[in-house]
Amino acid sequence: MSKSKAPRLESVRTLSGTQLEVRYTHGRQFVLDLSELVNQLAAFAPLQDPTQFATAQVTDWGWTLEWACGASLDSDRVLEMAMEQAGLQANIEFRHWQDRHHFSLASAADILGLTRRTVSQYRTGTRPIPKVVGLACRAIDMGAHA
Numbered sequence: 001m002s003k004s005k006a007p008r009l010e011s012v013r014t015l016s017g018t019q020l021e022v023r024y025t026h027g028r029q030f031v032l033d034l035s036e037l038v039n040q041l042a043a044f045a046p047l048q049d050p051t052q053f054a055t056a057q058v059t060d061w062g063w064t065l066e067w068a069c070g071a072s073l074d075s076d077r078v079l080e081m082a083m084e085q086a087g088l089q090a091n092i093e094f095r096h097w098q099d100r101h102h103f104s105l106a107s108a109a110d111i112l113g114l115t116r117r118t119v120s121q122y123r124t125g126t127r128p129i130p131k132v133v134g135l136a137c138r139a140i141d142m143g144a145h146a
Contacts, residue, residue, distance in 0.1 A: 008062025030082035090129040
């Protein structure tokens with residue numbers, strides 16, 4: 001997926017503790033818990049201070065989530081973490097499959113016999129991945145051709 005078509009962060013709102021509400025340009029909204037990141041990585045340790053955590057903002061035209069202390073996360077990584085926490089592991093695996101093969105939305109749709117819109121919905125987590133699609137992706141990984 002080209003960077004210009006990828007969903008970007010639209011807004012961020014701090015919640016209690018180390019939780020954020022993030023909204024993306026494609027309409028998805030997630031609550032993201034960053035406690036593990038804040039407690040395990042030195043670069044994010046300053047965010048243990050609630051005042052510092054509350055400085056979260058969307059920067060770089062939606063490509064970055066950044067705090068006043070200099071800690072930052074790429075919008076794609078934020079989306080992946082949010083999807084993982086929301087139980088959308090199959091969608092994350094689909095994203096990795098598409099990226100690994102350097103498939104655009106159109107080329108992934110063509111090889112899987114789907115519409116570009118459906119592939120986009122799988123990639124962003126707005127639709128669950130059917131088992132048959134996951135199996136087709138594995139077959140392609142193993143060298144099968146359409």
